[in-house]
Amino acid sequence: MFKVLLLELDGVLRFWDPTLTEAVEASYGLPAGALALAAFAPHRFDPALTGTIDDQTWRESVARNLSLDDVDTARAAVQAWMGPVGRVDPDVLDVVRLARTTVRVVLLTNATNRLQDDLERLGLTDEIDDAMSSAQLGLAKPDPDVFSRAALRNGLMFSEIAYVDASPVNIATAEILGIRSHRYVGVDEFRTFVDDVLIDA
Template identity: 45%
Template sequence: MNPLPFDAVLCDLDGVLRHWDPAILGDLEVGYGLATGTLAATLFHPTRLLPAITGQVSDAEWRAGIAEDLHDLCGSADRARTLVEAWSRPVGRVDPDVLAILAAARAHVPVVLVTNATTRLEDDLAALGLLDQVDAIVNTARIGVAKPDSRVYVHAAAIAGVDVTRCLFVDDQAGNVDAARVAGMTGLLYAGPPSLRQALTPVQL
């Protein structure tokens, strides 16, 4: 019997391994004369976001749609496109502590990124130097369903090559963690590097 408590680590990307500067949206709103919260409400409105993270539209189509939605608020199509281009340039930053923790775990079990993302994900990961830092990537835009759909967890476990009951799933969204637990996984609601390090201690001994 395997003495380890799990045979694979399935880890979310945004909010765990990758983080975004919270000032980006606010600075753009000030620069374009928009009310606070306007950009987040537009960028992540379910009618725009869900098709993008389930692969119904490409990342480019998603961003073009956002520019259309911002047309009137920005005063012109060109100004709206320029705003979206400015928002699109950053790729976030990697948390070095989380990366080190996952690297240590990866010496014992496979580590798979499982993230709700658009078709741009792989380019972002390349820019961040993360493509070779994990064993596999589950991008929901490539499989047609997004967390917390149970099919994401079943698919991720299959990609890892282990039974769902032998997976540790890490995410910063409680709903996603709850869904993983319902699927039979061990779930960790991410609360910072110490919580992840503690959860992975058994596979780093």
């Protein structure tokens, strides 16, 4: 019997403007790929993702590693890139609301400590039952212990969890643990999966 629908936020419920990175880099005279190179270098990104440093400290580090004339301009570029919070897919949200009539809906996402602020700005705070970030858990997906900690926090066995993610690697990890999982490819398939889950809830 399923008790929780566990969802990745990004690529399932939240989507980003695909033109944003290119637009910011063009606006600030940065070469293509400069923002991602500065932000996602493992030695810089991993501590933010697992909560060792906070989001603001990470942003400052990114700004100081951009090849711009002064740090204030670099900070402005980082803010223009990281400031937006994306958009919620209203059709996916409708399915989430349906699921909540029967099971708890919990987000499990790789995110810095800005997650709660993002959820408030997206209007999702009252649309879910709980949210867990990698920064809170101290581990990031696809580490299998992320799922163990999520289950423990909710007092669940893996067999009581249904999981949705857009990442095939994360889905594979969950399935190895015995969690019924669905790789998100579109709202219609997601709705079908949720309908099946609710039958067994």
